[in-house]
Amino acid sequence: MKLTTSYRDIWKVSLPIIIGSAAQNVVAMTDSVFLYYKGEEDFAAIGFVSTFYIIVAAIGFGFSRGGQILMARRSGQKQPGTVGRTFYSTVYFELVLAALLFLFMTYGSYWLFASLVDSDIIFYKSLEYLETRKWGVFASYLGVACIALYTGIARPTFIIVDTFILAITNIFLDRALIFGMYGFPEMGIAGAGLASTIAEYVALLVFLVYMAFDKKNRIYNIFKLPKWDPAIIKDIIGISVPIVAMSVVGLGSAFVFFGLVDNFGERALAVTNIVRIVYLILSVPAWGFCTGINTMASYFVGAGKPHKVKTVLWKTSLLCLVITTVLIMPLLIFPTQVLYPILGDERAYLIEAAYPVFWVLWGILTTFSFGSIFFNGLIGAGETGLALGMQFACAIGYVILIFVVVRVPWGTMVWAWSVEMLYWIALFILSLIFFRRPRWRS
Template sequence: MKLSTSYRSIWNISLPIIIGSAAQNVVAMTDSIFLYYRSEEDFAAIGFVAAFYIIVAAIGFGFSRGGQILIAHYTGRDDSRAVGRAFFSTVYFELVLSFVVFLFMTYGAYWLFALLVDSDVIFYKSLEYLETRKWGVFASYLGVACIALYTGIARPVFIVVDTVILAVTNIFLDRALIFGMYGFPEMGIAGAGLASTIAEFVALVVFLIYMFFDRKNRQYLAGKLPRWDKRLIREIVGLSVPIVAMSIVGLGSAFFFFGIVENFGERDLAVTNIVRIAYLILSIPAWGFCTGVNTLVSYFIGRGERYNVKVVLWKTAYLCLGVSLVMGLPIILFPREVLYPILGDERAYLIEAAYPIFWVLLGILTTFSFGSIFFNGLIGAGQTKKALIYQTFCAGVYMLLVFAVVRSGWGNLTAAWSTEIVYWVLMFGLSWRYFRKPRWRSLRAQHSAAASSVAPASNEEIEQLP
């Protein structure tokens, strides 16, 4: 497939990914909304434990991003055989990884939660949710490997269909298992975990059936299953480990935020969860554009067209900001009108308490749109180690600010949320500074120089693959 830097090309690639990347956000948001109607304790607990499980999901997604970058790189070089090998290597590694993570959730989560949570209610409800939710890690990790293939070859349309199936299944089962409807047992927060797990397995089975009958991908998947390729898996791991570390650092800082906000009390934790629901909705476009820009940047580098990278980064950032504001302004300006139909009036006081923080989200969305796109451009260029250094620094500053706000006498929830603006401003500044280097200038005169160095320094081994 021939890609370009036009807004239309960026949109055609990013839109299905935007919808598809919403999978974990949709699951977490659905669980939160149904538990909101059950009790304030369940609602507060799901805010904490869902933040933990999103980190778990992000580990699998991060390793799949290494596979996606390789697949997009080989697609740019028109090497379908290498695309297939990169996909199966990603699948093999994700299978092993899912088993390791499952063991940690089974035997290690208790001790981790004990260190972070003060409330006995939140602690035991979080463990209750995780007991049924942990089984979904196998479906989740295999699913992101399939998504990596279709994203890397720039054919992400079916991801939309599969995400809709996931969301509909999860909504139905949440209602049935949390409240004990349609003949199902009433399981409360454990039912939310089981519903999400079953929904992920259903979505995976549907995706595998589609792949089996998809004729267009047979050029990549034809023939016998390839053997365990240690060299290729090392390449995937080499690209992915910094990405996974970035996910852990980024989402770990969010997990830290939820843990320390609990010091304000269960009521403020519930208010934060209201804001988190809005943030989950509003961040969907940005994360979709981020995944899309990974593919675009890696594709153009694979074709030796470095001069197109900055062009596509700025255009994607503008698109991301526009879509985010179109989605976000109604929630920010009219939260009562938008959220009441979703959350109802039972705990309307939580929406009222969250109202000042919605204005902070406007600043977060603006800085997020530029910071996340340029930062993911860095990842797509193969500069994952440099990106990890940037993110670790920014996350460290962010957590120090959050800690200072929460522990200070003047600190409040609005001030704590405002620190995220600083985080994204720093991320954008550091990433933008990297792309100011001469080799990224958008001048066609540099085409010949760019073609002579197809991949960035960190991708030298990738170029040596047969």
């Protein structure tokens, strides 16, 4: 592959990733929308437990991006054989990680949920969902390893097809298993978990078939199974830790936030879930550009052109800002027309109660467009230790502010969501200071 800093190449690499990175968001959103029509209790519960599962998925996705960055680096260095070994090291590590997370969901989720949730209804419905959803972690983690390969070598086009297959399968099975249609049993929230699990295995199978018939990947020795390589595994972990930490802290804070909102009752949790659905949709482009910048920054460093990294960071940030602004404007101007076709008007009061936070989301997405992309550029450039320190410092401040805002008498959901803007602004400033050093200016 050969990349430049042009908007065309940024878009070529990022667009398929934007669509592909939407996979877990699409699954979570589909589950939420169907359970919205099932009942308010199911809808409130899925908002809590699906946020937890997205954290689980983000851990696997974050570590796969470490493999993706290494594969992009080796591709830039014209080392196709090492790309293949890095892919299999990513697969091995993801399988071990999936087994550990499966055990935690089986034996540890009960105690975790009990410590965060006051409502018995939300507690037991969350466990019911996770009982069928946890089996999908193996398909999810293997799937992101395959995505990491094709993203790392800048050939992510098939990810679009596979994501559509995942979404269509999940929509059909959600309708069938939640409501008991087409001869399937009515399983409610447990049916949503089973539908998502089956959809992930279908998508993985399709991806593996595609890889088997893809002749262009032969140079990477995909069909030669190498031994466990501790050195590559160590490199993957070293690069991935800041990425995973960023995802876990952000999503973990949202998970804790959902648990705190539960103290005000199921109604408040349902309102917050409306905001979460909108955020899941609107944040898809930003996360896709973040993954794309990992590849491009790593490629230019591997090709001996680190001075091009800062150029592509600014261009990607501006492109991300334009796209997210265009997406959110219809929601801010015509919220009812945008959301009613998706959520209906049975509980229109929830949409109206959530509307003030939508304006905060615009601010979050604006700061996200710069903070997350510059931070991921830092990781892609190989400065993982520095990135981890920066992220840790910002995360501590963020979590402290969240707890303060949620617990003080004057705290509201608007103020609580607003704290995230400070988090992204801090990451952007710290990352920008690094890229303004002489080695990057030259």
